[in-house]
Amino acid sequence: xxxxxxxxxxxxxxxxxxxxxxxxxxxxxxxxxxxxxxxxxxxxxxxxxxxxxxxxxxxxxxxxxxxxxxxx
Amino acid sequence: xxxxxxxxxxxxxxxxxxxxxxxxxxxxxxxxxxxxxxxxxxxxxxxxxxxxxxxxxxxxxxxxxxxxxxxxxxxxxxxxxxxxxxxxxxxxxxxxxxxxxxxxxxxxxxxxxxxxxxxxxxxxxxxxxxxxxxxxxxxxxxxxxxxxxxxxxxxxxxxxxxxxxxxxxxxxxxxxxxxxxxxxxxxxxxxxxxxxxxxxxxxxxxxxxxxxxxxxxxxxxxxxxxxxxxxxxxxxxxxxxxxxxxxxxxxxxxxxxxxxxxxxxxxxxxxxxxxxxxxxxxxxxxxxxxxxxxxxxxxxxxxxxxxxxxxxxxxxxxxxxxxxxxxxxxxxxxxxxxxxxxxxxxxxxxxxxxxxxxxxxxxxxxxxxxxxxxxxxxxxxx
Numbered sequence: 007x008x009x010x011x012x013x014x015x016x017x018x019x020x021x022x023x024x025x026x027x028x029x030x031x032x033x034x035x036x037x038x039x040x041x042x043x044x045x046x047x048x049x050x051x052x053x054x055x056x057x058x059x060x061x062x063x064x065x066x067x068x069x070x071x072x073x074x075x076x077x078x
Numbered sequence: 079x080x081x082x083x084x085x086x087x088x089x090x091x092x093x094x095x096x097x098x099x100x101x102x103x104x105x106x107x108x109x110x111x112x113x114x115x116x117x118x119x120x121x122x123x124x125x126x127x128x129x130x131x132x133x134x135x136x137x138x139x140x141x142x143x144x145x146x147x148x149x150x151x152x153x154x155x156x157x158x159x160x161x162x163x164x165x166x167x168x169x170x171x172x173x174x175x176x177x178x179x180x181x182x183x184x185x186x187x188x189x190x191x192x193x194x195x196x197x198x199x200x201x202x203x204x205x206x207x208x209x210x211x212x213x214x215x216x217x218x219x220x221x222x223x224x225x226x227x228x229x230x231x232x233x234x235x236x237x238x239x240x241x242x243x244x245x246x247x248x249x250x251x252x253x254x255x256x257x258x259x260x261x262x263x264x265x266x267x268x269x270x271x272x273x274x275x276x277x278x279x280x281x282x283x284x285x286x287x288x289x290x291x292x293x294x295x296x297x298x299x300x301x302x303x304x305x306x307x308x309x310x311x312x313x314x315x316x317x318x319x320x321x322x323x324x325x326x327x328x329x330x331x332x333x334x335x336x337x338x339x340x341x342x343x344x345x346x347x348x349x350x351x352x353x354x355x356x357x358x359x360x361x362x363x364x365x366x367x368x369x370x371x372x373x374x375x376x377x378x379x380x381x382x383x384x385x386x387x388x389x390x391x392x393x394x395x396x397x398x399x400x401x402x403x404x405x406x407x408x409x410x411x412x413x414x415x416x417x418x419x420x421x422x423x424x425x426x427x428x429x430x431x432x433x434x435x436x437x438x439x440x441x442x443x444x445x446x447x448x449x450x451x452x453x454x455x456x457x458x459x460x
Contacts, residue, residue: 010146033383043386046152050387058079058087059251067255074245076329077259 017041079254082354083389084130084153087250091124091235100236104178104186108171110163112179112187115300117239118334119159120179120188122351124235125249127333129354134161136230137196144206147343147384154350154385156343157207161190161229168195168227179233186236193231200224207340208372215372216302217339241334243298243312248331253293254356256329262290266359266393267352269366270296271337273306273314273451275443277398277423279322280407285361285393292328293357294319300336301459302369304429308332310450310457317446341366341373342381346388353390363395398423400441432457 025037034040059067071077082088092100112120122128130153135143140158142150149155171177177190204211204218213219241247248256257265266285270278286292294315298308306314312332319328333351338344344367349360366378379394400421401408413420421441428438438448451457 046387050389058082059254063251064255064258067252068259071248071252071256071259074248076248076256 012038015041079258079356080353080358080389082126082129082250083350086130087126087254087354088123088129088132089126089251090132090233091238097236100189100234101186103176104180104189104236107176107178107189109178109180109184109186110167110190111182111184112161113182114239115336116161116179117181117187118299118336120233120235121238122335123159123233124188125251127250127335127351127354128159129250131155131159133191133193133232134228134230135159136194137228140196140198140228140230144203147346154346154388156350157338157340157347158203162225163227163229164225165227168229171195171229177229181237181239187239188236189234190229191231191233192229195227195229197226198228207338207343209341210372212372214370215339216369241298241332243308243332246312246330246332247334248355250354250356253329253331257291257293257356260291260326260329264289264359265291265293265357266361267293267295267349267355267357267390268361269333269348269352270294270311270315271301271305272425273311273443273457274318274447275423275425275428275438276400276407276441279318279444280398281361281363281395284395285359286327289359290327292323293352293355294328294330295333295352295355296330297337298332298334302337302339303459305337305459306451306457307454307459310454313450314447317450318444321446322444337367339367339369339372341368342377345378346381346385349382349388349390349392353388357390359391359393361395362392364397429458 022037025040029040068077123131123133135158138150140160142148143155143158147154147156171192173192173194175192177192178186179188179190181187200221201211204221208215208217211218213222266289268282282292296311296315315330319330345362348367352360362379364375365373382392396409398407398409401413401415401419403415403419404413423442428442431438432451437452
């Protein structure tokens with residue numbers, strides 16, 4: 007199986023130990039897997055407010071939605 | 079509104095002058111004939127249903143999806159979207175070349191910008207995606223029958239193939255505008271490949287209680303023998319929504335793609351697709367996208383813990399049942415009575431009744447829905 011590449015990140019030892027304690031007996035096999043999960047979660051929340059269509063797109067689409075009976 | 083997966087709604091549908099030029103160019107290009115399932119995949123890519131994919135997976139992404147359930151940029155993606163061709167065709171192609179993909183009438187449907195051609199291990203593909211290499215699994219059987227070379231690269235859609243259910247065929251852009259127009263901020267998506275029984279309705283309405291609207295999104299496309307026909311599913315839902323839902327709280331449109339029966343991996347894939355349609359929540363029930371006994375009943379729920387960055391909230395449901403003692407629809411978290419008091423909403427049981435020509439009772443299925451199903455001589459895929 008192809009291995010994923012990894013890079014090192016430094017965190018304070020006290021924080022590391024705290025996480026080590028926290029993940030005992032959980033699904034996390036290592037501090038790294040826990041930190042990876044948290045970082046992915048945080049990073050995924052950054053794009054949430056972007057609008058993905060223009061006013062012009064919106065008006066065009068509304069016509070079709072009206073024709074199909076989705077909106078009045 | 080919730081962002082599409084990867085942050086941008088993909089749009090690779092050519093129009094106007096670009097389309098005219100592409101049509102002219104396609105006449106001169108090497109042509110490959112493709113079937114309807116592949117056409118639907120191309121349409122889903124081009125219209126952003128499969129955002130952030132802009133084409134068929136290249137090798138690095140393919141391997142990353144198999145091994146890590148993520149694209150090579152770390153974004154969650156669990157089902158390979160690939161284009162297979164025989165070796166003798168692949169040998170005629172060069173990376174960097176443009177190829178016209180044509181339908182059964184030889185009409186150009188799309189242009190593939192070939193970035194890479196590569197071979198793959200079918201056993202590994204099946205084992206990773208379906209957790210089995212047993213050919214009794216329809217997904218495994220399909221992989222075994224695939225051609226030996228995969229073509230990767232971006233596509234541009236030239237011609238849209240009308241759906242037999244065009245009235246219900248909305249793109250992610252259209253559903254997003256629709257949800258905005260309805261004033262919905264939270265939308266729960268419901269995946270289905272079945273006609274609705276009372277248990278489905280309870281799941282949907284429970285989720286709807288906590289959200290602004292429900293998006294019923296049946297999968298339309300190739301299914302296995304014994305599944306309900308697409309037309310029957312849509313008609314049955316039309317009746318259910320008309321009679322038992324508030325018009326301003328429920329919409330239905332179709333997802334044109336084949337069922338892969340990949341259980342947990344497909345549950346993630348289904349959630350991503352609904353996120354692209356604009357859903358903020360997605361219902362995962364028992365044995366989502368499963369087949370036979372290939373997956374543990376709640377594996378499709380457990381897998382979500384591996385994807386904190388999915389960007390859509392999964393709503394997990396255990397099965398609902400009718401309790402004779404409670405005289406109501408309950409689930410194992412709400413009912414104190416033993417299983418002997420329960421009537422399960424078993425799809426298999428309902429199917430057996432229909433095959434025998436018996437109308438499912440109102441405890442199992444709404445009479446209006448049952449009537450529609452019974453009006454078909456054979457409501458099942460043969």
